[in-house]
Amino acid sequence: MYTLGEFVIENSSHSTEALLRLFSSIKLASKAIHKEVNKAGLTEKIIGNSGITNVQGENQKKLDDFAHRAFIESFKSRNVVCGIASEESENFIVIQKKQENDFKNQYIVLIDPLDGSSNIDVNVSIGTIFSVYIRKSPIQMNLTIEDFLQKGNQQILAGYIIYGSSTILVYSTGNGVHGFTLDPSVGTFYLSHYNLHFPKKEKIYSINEGNYAKFSDGIRKFIRYCQEKKENRPYTARYIGSLVGDFHRNMIQGGIYIYPKTASYPEGKLRLLYECNPMSFLAEQAGGKASDGKKRILDIEPTRLHQRTPFICGPTGLVSKLEEFMIYCE
Template sequence: MSGDDVIEAVFEAVAAATPEIRESLVGRRRYEAGENPSGEQQLEADVYADQLFEERLLALDGVASYASEEREGIVRADGTSADADSTKGKTRAGSGGDGGDGDYHLALDPLDGSSNVKPNNVMGTIVGVYDEPLPAGGDALVAAGYVLYGPLTTMVTARDGRVTESVVHGGERHAATADLALPDDPTVYGFGGRVPDWTDEFAAYAREVERELKLRYGGAMIGDVSQVLTYGGIFAYPGLTTHPNGKLRLLFEGLPIAAIVETAGGASTDGERSLLERTPEELHERTPVFVGNREYVERAESALSE
């Protein structure tokens, strides 16, 4: 299969799994006994979604490995597993350094915002397609996408310099917006983290933004980013006094979302530089995340540097 065919097959497989993901939420709202590698309690729905995507995606020709926010290490297509440290410094995919027979490596957040299952609020799935062994950086991210489980199921993908929004019905994608772009006139913002834990610099920036934009924050990054892509504005989960590196994962959340927003004409930053310039040192490395219209992202960088 060509690279384009593999990427398309990945997005088709994710879309095909969406009816099962939605149906699986019924009866899987309880917490598991364990935690994920980030120290967060897992819902039964998290574990189910992770196992389903692992099975479906590793079965695709051209996919060499799978990693997710819900598991410690990496699973290869040949059924073996590895921790992230064992893949660092390997050659580019397809050159024998990945331990699998494919050229692409997938990093997923199977259920972003899964804490919203209990109150029946919005959540999603995030997909990053890399052409280097994980953990890989923004220069190795060749495609990204997310599914939003809202009143409708929608899927947004970024590849080949274009962002496409589709409605997913019966596991199939139906293109709704072929060349999605951020509006030039920003309208909304959503900021994560407890306000008492914000730094003074970010709190001052937030006070400026709240005088200009409307608050839209739902507790799932996917829902908040979708608001920004639809109406323009900014989403941020900053570094906090309690968590200086933020709480979002660079590989599973920051890089794919940055790629989508930047491809749609927006910008991203970790407070100092584009997220796509970053390469995680660890599989579950955290990062501050700011994405949205360039004006607001640049103003955030300026505010945080004061």
């Protein structure tokens, strides 16, 4: 059985040692979060609000802050990342290269340290989403905002960690999607899901139907399409409210995830850089498709760190069908 490190060594098309250092950072922070998540019900230090409103205007959970700090410190310690943008920080964070470091420190990381944090207090699956790019600015120059505002199709690595009944790290470097489950008894991630693909038969649609009245005509007609008793329908409605949890289930069982724009969020609610780009990269590598309803997510030109977008991803045929409804109705 492959460990994550062994698998990276045998299957990487990028600098192996640099990638191993990067994954070492991700594993270290994720194991720290795994430990805290598994005792969240036992201590008030972890559950509840921190009393801070983050840059998104949302109440920050205590575990949000813990996860953010865990990843920042872990990336700083491995001498391979030059800059980080986090959903919990207004501006990007520069990591100074250490003198003894022979690496170029060329990686840019964008991260949602704790996706679905509203579910922390009720023991529902939550996760971490990460995205990695090569810096655009010359190595001897200071980082600029353009290093972070890259299209999703420039990602060299994307993935997530889901903290649920087990802790699983899922990633792709452009050669398929692979999942590794943490064995907490030895602290090692082992290959458990090789070359994940969306199943050919769709079963699920995932959307917060409580917002039905706020959806566009195209979205409402697509929901009715999913509920029709025709062919292999109706589909089953499943919605966790954690992007990582919903995406992971849909990739394994076959389903579409929909978070459209509404009157309350005319630009959409999910963040392009921290959530949609990495999940779109994974969706395409798993044989699926990701769209804002009209165009490919990975082709969107970012203009700001905390940019939002409507988001639809899942099996190619089902996403294309939703796009047809939206074009026809709008």
